Amino acid sequence: MTNDLLGLLVVIPLATSLATVALVRRPVPQRILGLVSLCSMLVLALSWLVRIRDGEVMVSQMGAWPAPFGITLVFDSLSGLLLCAGLLVTIACYVHGFSMVEPSTERRYFHPLMQLLIVGVNQSFLTGDLFNLFVAFEIMLMASYGLLAIGRTRRQMTQAYKYLLLNLVASTVFVITAGLVYGMTGTLNIADLARFVADRSNAGVPLPTGFTGLSVMLLVVFGLKGAFFPLWFWLPDTYHTCPISIAALFSGLLTKVGVYAVLRTFPLVFAAGDARDVVLPILAVSAGATMLLGVLGAVSQHNVRRILAVHVISQVGYMVFGISMMTTVGLAGALYYMIQHMVVKSSLFLCCGVMERHAGSDDLDEIGGLLKRHRWLGVAFFVAALSLVGVPPLSGFFGKLVIIRAGWTANWWLSAIGLVTGWLTLLSMLKIWTQGFWSPESGPRMNRGGDASGRVRCLRAAHTGIGILVVAAVLIGLAAEPIYDIAFHAAEQLTDPTTYIRAVDPLAAGSVLTASGGGG
Amino acid sequence: MRMSSLILQTAVRFILPLTFLYAAYAALKGHNGPGGGFIAGLIASVGFCTYRMSYGDRAFHRLLPVHPRWLVFVGLGLAGAVASLPLLFGQPLLRSASTTLHLGGSEVHLVSSMAFDLGLLLVVVGVAVGMISRLGEELDR
Numbered sequence: 001m002t003n004d005l006l007g008l009l010v011v012i013p014l015a016t017s018l019a020t021v022a023l024v025r026r027p028v029p030q031r032i033l034g035l036v037s038l039c040s041m042l043v044l045a046l047s048w049l050v051r052i053r054d055g056e057v058m059v060s061q062m063g064a065w066p067a068p069f070g071i072t073l074v075f076d077s078l079s080g081l082l083l084c085a086g087l088l089v090t091i092a093c094y095v096h097g098f099s100m101v102e103p104s105t106e107r108r109y110f111h112p113l114m115q116l117l118i119v120g121v122n123q124s125f126l127t128g129d130l131f132n133l134f135v136a137f138e139i140m141l142m143a144s145y146g147l148l149a150i151g152r153t154r155r156q157m158t159q160a161y162k163y164l165l166l167n168l169v170a171s172t173v174f175v176i177t178a179g180l181v182y183g184m185t186g187t188l189n190i191a192d193l194a195r196f197v198a199d200r201s202n203a204g205v206p207l208p209t210g211f212t213g214l215s216v217m218l219l220v221v222f223g224l225k226g227a228f229f230p231l232w233f234w235l236p237d238t239y240h241t242c243p244i245s246i247a248a249l250f251s252g253l254l255t256k257v258g259v260y261a262v263l264r265t266f267p268l269v270f271a272a273g274d275a276r277d278v279v280l281p282i283l284a285v286s287a288g289a290t291m292l293l294g295v296l297g298a299v300s301q302h303n304v305r306r307i308l309a310v311h312v313i314s315q316v317g318y319m320v321f322g323i324s325m326m327t328t329v330g331l332a333g334a335l336y337y338m339i340q341h342m343v344v345k346s347s348l349f350l351c352c353g354v355m356e357r358h359a360g361s362d363d364l365d366e367i368g369g370l371l372k373r374h375r376w377l378g379v380a381f382f383v384a385a386l387s388l389v390g391v392p393p394l395s396g397f398f399g400k401l402v403i404i405r406a407g408w409t410a411n412w413w414l415s416a417i418g419l420v421t422g423w424l425t426l427l428s429m430l431k432i433w434t435q436g437f438w439s440p441e442s443g444p445r446m447n448r449g450g451d452a453s454g455r456v457r458c459l460r461a462a463h464t465g466i467g468i469l470v471v472a473a474v475l476i477g478l479a480a481e482p483i484y485d486i487a488f489h490a491a492e493q494l495t496d497p498t499t500y501i502r503a504v505d506p507l508a509a510g511s512v513l514t515a516s517g518g519g520g
Numbered sequence: 521m522r523m524s525s526l527i528l529q530t531a532v533r534f535i536l537p538l539t540f541l542y543a544a545y546a547a548l549k550g551h552n553g554p555g556g557g558f559i560a561g562l563i564a565s566v567g568f569c570t571y572r573m574s575y576g577d578r579a580f581h582r583l584l585p586v587h588p589r590w591l592v593f594v595g596l597g598l599a600g601a602v603a604s605l606p607l608l609f610g611q612p613l614l615r616s617a618s619t620t621l622h623l624g625g626s627e628v629h630l631v632s633s634m635a636f637d638l639g640l641l642l643v644v645v646g647v648a649v650g651m652i653s654r655l656g657e658e659l660d661r
Contacts, residue, residue, distance in 0.1 A: 004606075007613035011604045018597050021589075063614040073613075 001503075006060040006073040008044060009083065009122045012037050017115035030111040031098060037115060038094060041122070042087040049080040053482075055489035057503035059128075067505035068192040072128035074504060077490035078335065079125045081483070082260055085339045086121055088472055089252040089346045090114075096350045096465030097245035099458055100357070105151035105243065113150070117143035117249075124257050128504055130188040131178050133261060134171070137225070141167050144254060147246050148238065156241040163238045170224040177217045184208045191504035194268040194497040207273040215275040218265065219282065226258025228320055229289035232313045236297075239309035244356065245465075247305070248349030251312045252342040259319050259338060267326055267494040276326075283324035288417045291317030295424040304352045304362040304436065307428055308345070311388070314421060315341050321414050322403045329406040331491035336484050337399030340476050344387045344396060347469035351381040354462050355436060364431065368439040376463075378437045380470045385429040387473050390422055395477035398484065528574045539567030547641055548634075557637030561644025568649045572656065580653070588650030595642025602636040 016037035020030045052058060058075040061067065075083075094114060101110055120140025127133050148160040182188050185196050185208070200207055224231040235255070239247045271279045294314025301307045319341070322334025352362060354377055359367035371378040387394035390401075400422060407415040476483060493499050543564040550556025572580040606615035616633040 004610065004612040007604065007607060011600065011607070011613070014596070014600050015604075018593060018600065021593055060612045062612055063616065064612055 001056060001058055002060065003048070003058040003075065004060045005044070006048075006058060006075050006126060007062070009041055009126060010073075010119055012041055013115040013118040013122065017112045017119065020111040020115060021109070024109060024112070025107065027103070027106050027111075030106075034094060034111050034114060035091070038087060038091045038118070041118075042084065042091065045080065045083045045087060048075055049077075049084055049486070052077060052080060053486060053489075055493065055499065057493070057500060059503050066507070067128075068187050068189045071132050072189060072191070072504050073126045074128040074191075074500070075126060076493055076500065076503075077486045078260075078264065078494065081335065081339055081486055081490065082256070083122060083125050085342045086125065086253055086256070087118075089342050089469065090118060090121075090249060092350065092465040092468040092472075093245050093249040093252070093346060094465075095468070096248065096353065096462045097243070098461035100245045100353050100462055101243050102151060108150045109146065110150060113143045113146040114249075117147065117253075119143075121253055121257060125260060128190050130181060130190060130193070130265070131175075134174050134178055137174070137257070138171060140254070140257065141171070144250065148242050151243075152241070159237045159241045163234050166224060166234050170221050173217060174221040177214055177221065180210075180214055180217075184211065184214065189505065190265060190268060191497070191501045195501050195505065197269050197272040198497060198501075201273060207275070211273065212275040212278050215266075215270040215279050216282070218270055219262070219279060222258045222261045222265075223286070224258070225255065226262065226320075227255045227290075227313050227316055228258075229286045229293060229313075229317070232290070232294070232316075235313060236306055236309045239312070240303075240305055244305070244349060244353030247309070248346045248353070251309065251349055252346035255312060255316055256338055256342055259316060259323075259334075262320075262323055263331065263334065263338075263494070266323065267331060268497050268500065271326060280324055280326060283320055284411055284414060287317050287320035287324050288414050289317075290314065290320060291421040292417050295421045295428065298428045299424055299431070301428075302364055304355060304364065304367075304432055305349075307432060308348050308352055311425070311428065312345060314425065315345065315388075317421070318400065318403055318418060321407060321411075321418060324414075325406055325410045326495070327406060327410070328488070328491045328495045329402060330410070331494050332484065332488040333399060333402030333406055335487040335490055336480075337396075337403060339483065339487070340387070340395035340399050340473065343469050343476060344384050344473045347384045347466060347473060348381070348388065350462065350466045350469060351377060351384060354459060354466065355381075357459065357462075359436075364435040367436050369437075371437040377466075380466050381437065382433065383470055384473060385433065387477065389426045389429055393477050395473050395480065398477065398480040402484070524574060524576065528570075532570050532574045536567050536571055539563055539570075543567070543641075547637055550637060551631060551633065557640030558644055560637075561641040562648065564641065565645045565648035565652075568645065569652045572649075572653065577653075577656070577660065584649070588646040588653065591642045591646030592650070593646075595639040595644075595646060597639070598642065599636050599639030602632055602639065605632075 016033055019033055023029050023033070048058060052075070055077060060073045062071040062073065117140055120136050120143060123136035124133060124140060127136055145160065145164050148163060149157060152160065178188060181193070185193060187193055187196065197207065220231070227235045239251060242250070266279065291314055294310060294317055298307050298310040298314060301310055318337050319334045322330045322337060355367065355370060356362045358370060358374060361367055383394065387396045390396035390399070400418065404415045404418045407418065543560040546555040546563060547557055547560035550559070568584065571583060603614050606612065616631050618629065618631040621628040621630060
């Protein structure tokens with residue numbers, strides 16, 4: 001169905017970004033505007049998600065140019081779920097930032113950059129066009145460079161610089177690959193590409209030579225953004241040096257956009273034909289290594305922030321594992337896991353921010369006894385950590401259950417690695433729990449609630465942010481079935497692209513629809 | 521970053537209006553041919569930057585009395601407004617409306633995407649001029 005209001009998800013944050021630039025010296029109106037913008041987008045996205053719960057696809061053709069020629073915005077179950085989760089995480093991190101981000105940082109275009117980041121993220125989730133995906137990535141990255149750099153010292157800037165350089169390389173490869181894809185297939189619209197691939201496989205015609213090469217190049221690009229093995233090295237340092245609310249947001253959104261790009265393009269287009277035999281083993285091996293090495297890295301760390309940051313990598317491994325099966329159940333599991341991971345991981349980072357504030361440090365040797373003084377923080381962390389580990393009935397359990405059970409028949413060794421990773425996750429979370437919360441009070445640098453300059457600041461906003469996400473994490477676990485149903489619809493549309501192609505490009509769909517259910 | 525030679529200064533006095541004229545030509549041509557707001561913005565900012573290089577910062581402020589960031593602000597606002605206006609009429613984003621004016625026997629084809637292009641031009645000029653001025657300030661110190 002056509003829904004021309006889809007563009008609002010890009011226009012609202014853009015307009016808010018401009019409005020907050022005009023108000024840059026006045027933090028309170030900026031905060032109100034920002035919250036109004038984020039909440040209205042969440043309401044819109046949720047209402048659309050309810051409307052398409054039966055697996056329909058909403059489409060808007062920019063400038064009324066029909067599909068393969070113009071840019072198409074697509075709101076299907078996959079984008080819808082991720083948009084809602086992304087916006088929820090953003091709201092929580094944004095609120096958390098009210099008490100965590102330094103006032104000097106806030107005055108230096110913090111709010112406009114946040115909105116700009118959301119422009120990029122929303123557009124990445126919505127767009128149905130490979131080149132537009134590149135543009136969306138660039139908007140998102142540009143804003144993230146800004147957020148990493150504002151109010152930073154020289155040493156912290158070196159980390160931001162590393163992140164910038166790597167992403168510039170990845171973007172360059174991406175745009176080159178997009179050019180090659182256009183040269184090879186004559187289109188960049190994802191639905192049209194899916195049609196191209198499906199037509200070939202139905203007619204028994206092999207794909208053009210070099211198609212596999214393009215798949216691998218794209219995999220490298222998205223893998224770097226998503227921090228797959230072996231392209232994860234930029235992540236821990238980057239997340240270690242920025243303000244904690246921003247780190248929480250990045251951990252929830254940025255790597256997931258990379259995973260989303262794989263989820264969107266590979267089942268539909270780039271894992272077809274010969275490419276399938278190359279891409280799937282790469283994904284499988286990468287998934288195993290990402291899960292296991294990521295969690296080993298996390299266990300070996302000694303700072304709360306670093307443990308959590310390296311954990312992001314390990315969790316991405318589960319999603320790649322789900323994708324590497326390329327079956328409906330595997331993809332649905334990966335998507336469900338992504339949703340819950342965004343919420344849970346960000347909530348852990350937000351807890352870590354408050355811990356740092358209370359204890360004056362995030363080094364596990366220097367903090368302790370937090371449970372006695374801040375019981376609710378302990379409860380929130382405990383719930384989020386168990387959810388990350390995957391204890392029923394919390395949300396992480398269902399995601400892991402689906403992925404590991406589906407993987408048992410396809411790649412039993414990956415499932416085994418997944419289980420071992422689960423235990424090690426428990427171990428690393430216990431490390432934070434026992435040393436940070438349970439151990440007797442210790443540490444020379446106790447400053448109760450003061451920030452870097454020693455001022456005591458109200459933490460109510462930070463607690464609200466944590467509360468939103470922890471409640472959401474529990475709800476995602478309790479409402480696992482309806483959410484998994486939507487994820488399953490999304491996965492069905494990925495493995496059988498006819499619905500997607502028909503919605504985006506009704507004229508071209510004819511050739512695929514006559515054949516038996518499409519290829520891909 | 522000032523290279524104040526008499527030859528350059530005299531030349532820039534002629535080059536500047538020419539670059540603006542060429543930028544305007546590229547911007548207007550862009551609807552149906554190669555060109556458009558982005559290219560025109562780059563051409564115009566080349567003019568601005570050579571002017572700044574030859575006459576220095578103070579003269580440049582007289583030429584462009586606002587901070588470049590306001591050009592970005594206004595340009596982005598204009599482009600965003602033109603892009604999202606069709607939503608009010610139940611049309612998708614970026615839909616352009618067009619009309620033909622009859623002015624003394626000649627026909628002028630006007631499209632709303634021209635305003636979008638103008639916004640784009642302002643953004644590009646603002647970004648390019650802003651960055652180069654900022655780098656120039658560092659060098660001047």
